[in-house]
Amino acid sequence: MASDPHPAPIRPTAGGGVSKHGRLLSRGSWREARYVADLLRAETVGGALLLAAAVAALVWANSPWPDAYAGVRDTVVGPQALHLDLSLGAWAADGLLAVFFLVAGIELKREFVAGDLADRRKAALPIAAAACGVALPAILFAVTATLMSRAGDAEDLGGILRGWAIPTATDIAFALAVLAVIGTHLPSALRSFLLTLAVVDDLIAITIIAVFYTESLNLLWLLAAVVPLVAWRLLLRHQLTNPFLLAVPALLAWGLVHASGVHATVAGVLLGLLVPVNRDVEDDPERQSLAERLEHRIRPFSAGFAVPVFAFFAAGVTVVGGGLGAAVRDPAAIGVVVGLVVGKAVGILGSTWAVARFTRAELDEDLSWTDVLGLSLLAGVGFTVSLLVGELAYGSGSERDDHVKTAVLGGSLIAALLATVVLRLRNRHYRLVAVRETVDHDDDGVPDVYRST
Numbered sequence: 001m002a003s004d005p006h007p008a009p010i011r012p013t014a015g016g017g018v019s020k021h022g023r024l025l026s027r028g029s030w031r032e033a034r035y036v037a038d039l040l041r042a043e044t045v046g047g048a049l050l051l052a053a054a055v056a057a058l059v060w061a062n063s064p065w066p067d068a069y070a071g072v073r074d075t076v077v078g079p080q081a082l083h084l085d086l087s088l089g090a091w092a093a094d095g096l097l098a099v100f101f102l103v104a105g106i107e108l109k110r111e112f113v114a115g116d117l118a119d120r121r122k123a124a125l126p127i128a129a130a131a132c133g134v135a136l137p138a139i140l141f142a143v144t145a146t147l148m149s150r151a152g153d154a155e156d157l158g159g160i161l162r163g164w165a166i167p168t169a170t171d172i173a174f175a176l177a178v179l180a181v182i183g184t185h186l187p188s189a190l191r192s193f194l195l196t197l198a199v200v201d202d203l204i205a206i207t208i209i210a211v212f213y214t215e216s217l218n219l220l221w222l223l224a225a226v227v228p229l230v231a232w233r234l235l236l237r238h239q240l241t242n243p244f245l246l247a248v249p250a251l252l253a254w255g256l257v258h259a260s261g262v263h264a265t266v267a268g269v270l271l272g273l274l275v276p277v278n279r280d281v282e283d284d285p286e287r288q289s290l291a292e293r294l295e296h297r298i299r300p301f302s303a304g305f306a307v308p309v310f311a312f313f314a315a316g317v318t319v320v321g322g323g324l325g326a327a328v329r330d331p332a333a334i335g336v337v338v339g340l341v342v343g344k345a346v347g348i349l350g351s352t353w354a355v356a357r358f359t360r361a362e363l364d365e366d367l368s369w370t371d372v373l374g375l376s377l378l379a380g381v382g383f384t385v386s387l388l389v390g391e392l393a394y395g396s397g398s399e400r401d402d403h404v405k406t407a408v409l410g411g412s413l414i415a416a417l418l419a420t421v422v423l424r425l426r427n428r429h430y431r432l433v434a435v436r437e438t439v440d441h442d443d444d445g446v447p448d449v450y451r452s453t
Contacts, residue, residue, distance in 0.1 A: 046303025047177020050383070053308035054315040054409070061316035073313045074397070083259065089313040089396060093388055096306035098254055098268035100384065103302045104202040105272015106295045111199050114282035125355050126193060130200035132351035133379055134208075137167040137343030141335035148331035159400075160332045163393040165212065166404055167339025167411065169205040169385035172198040173303060174412065175378050182420050185430040187366055194375055197348070205385045206269045213392040216261040225256035225267070233274045236290060243297070263392065307384055314387040317405045324406065332400055333407035336386075340411035341418070344380035349373055374422035380415030382408060 060069040077091070078084040086094065111117040117126070141164050149157045175198065179191060228249035235246060250271055258264035281289040317323065327333045352372050356363065363369060386408045394401040 046307065047173045047180075049304055049308040050171075050173050050311050051177075053312040054383075057312045057314075057316035058319070058409075061318055062320045066318060069316050070397075073316065082255070084255070087396075092306075092310040092313045093391060093396070094258060094264040095254070096310050097384070097388060098265045099298065099302045099306040100310075101202070101206060101265045101268030102250075102272045103295060103299050104199070104206075105269040106275050106291050106298075107199050107272075108203055108269070109273050109275055109277050110282065110291050110295075111196060113277040114279040115196070117196065117200070118279070124359075125352065126196040127200055128351045128355055129193075129348045130197045130204060132347040133170070133197070133201065133344050133376075134168040134204050134347070136347030136350075137339030138164045140343040141167055141332075141339040144338045145331040145335040148334055159394075160335075163332050163336070163390060163400075163404055165205075165208045166332075166386050166389045166393065166408065167336045167343060167382060168201075168208070169382050169389070170198050170201045170344070170379045171381050171383035171385065171412070172202070173307060174383050174416070175381045178378060178381065178416050178419065179423070182423050182427060185427050186371070186423065187430065189364065190367070190371055190375055194378065197379065201379075202385070203269075205389075206266060209263050209389065209392065210266045213389070214262050218260045220260075221256050222260035222262065225253050225260065228252035228256065229270060229274060232271055233276075236274070236276055236294075239290070241290070241294070265388070310384065311387075314391070315405065315409065317402045317409075319406055323402065326399075327403040327406040330400060330403040330407075332394075333403040336390075336404050336407035337411040337414070340380040340382050340386075340408070341377075341414050344382075344415065345373070345376040345418075348376035348379050352376075368426070370422060371426055374419050374426060377415055377422060378419035380419075381412045382415075383412055386412075 057069070060066070063069075073089040074087045076085050076087050078086050117123040142161055145160045145163075146157060149160060172195070175194060176191075179186070179194065231249040232246065232253065235241075235249065240246075250267075253271060254264055254267040257267035257270075275291045275294055277291045278289055281287050282292070319327070349369075349372055353369075355361065363372070387405055390401050390404040390408065394404065
């Protein structure tokens, strides 16, 4: 059959949101599907490195030489005169994670300017799901910890509740890595929804860290950070992207934010949000935007080095010799597991159902609510930001910090296993219909299902 000489234009639809036809999680554009597929491949490698680093830390911390691990983690380096004499573990949490949040900031900017979040109708679902996926785990943590705490011990309960934000964050690297392995044929709309939800989740998480985990604030240093941030913006606006040139204002901004008392990772998000994004360029598949180029340059270092190194220094908890038993008895640890496994799943699934109920939108005909359940369970994989918040809440290396780290690892594993059971069953179904997804009668490289009818 001859191809149509005037094929229908490719029109973006509301992948991950509510389409103009009242469909939840409808198929997105071909460009969006390719972007998510590329990101999945990148995050699969990053997730594997993250897992390897965490396992290595756990093995070393529970070997006959745990003191050697602690010695390396607590080794102090850096200039004391600039108040940067930090342990290697602190450098990983404050410094390397700033790179992770820089990438997150660029993703946020691109989503808000040129992605699903730029359209209020499309953004409604992932924003609602992310907000409820943060609120319910925090509430369940507080309720669980309160019920398990000793009656009348208000002082201890107050200390425990400092960790309310630990189960609120989804680890996008781990979650996407799991999804890439178990969901080889899942619809791209589901992957796009998880990605968009995690982007909003990151924004909420960094806001929580900045607002609720800032012990003291020096406004002078914080105001001074505006100068290098403006310089960073001006350099990028004039297309001056030499990495050594950009490193100067970036490091100055990081140092001044760190000195102000606000967690230094906030500097990474601010730098990312200041990267210029041109919607016309972002929508043109033949052109690569400045934000996209920067993200591609920085992401390998973030996913391949920064985050795994942080995981190595943060995940080394002792579970042998009574460590696991002590964690199981800690109300904070139980609250973290309940928040990650139950809170995330119920919050995201419930909010998605509520959006469907009150907007009278129907789930896309290609999907089922079982898919949403599996994705909601997968969002309970919390690692990087959860471990960071645990350190901020209870103090790095403290007994309770070790307990909640064990809980984060255990809760994330439970959530991943439950999601695997649900999504593997759905993946078999979608494998049977995968042939239809790749039909391209026009031979133009774009499957027909991504064209409007």
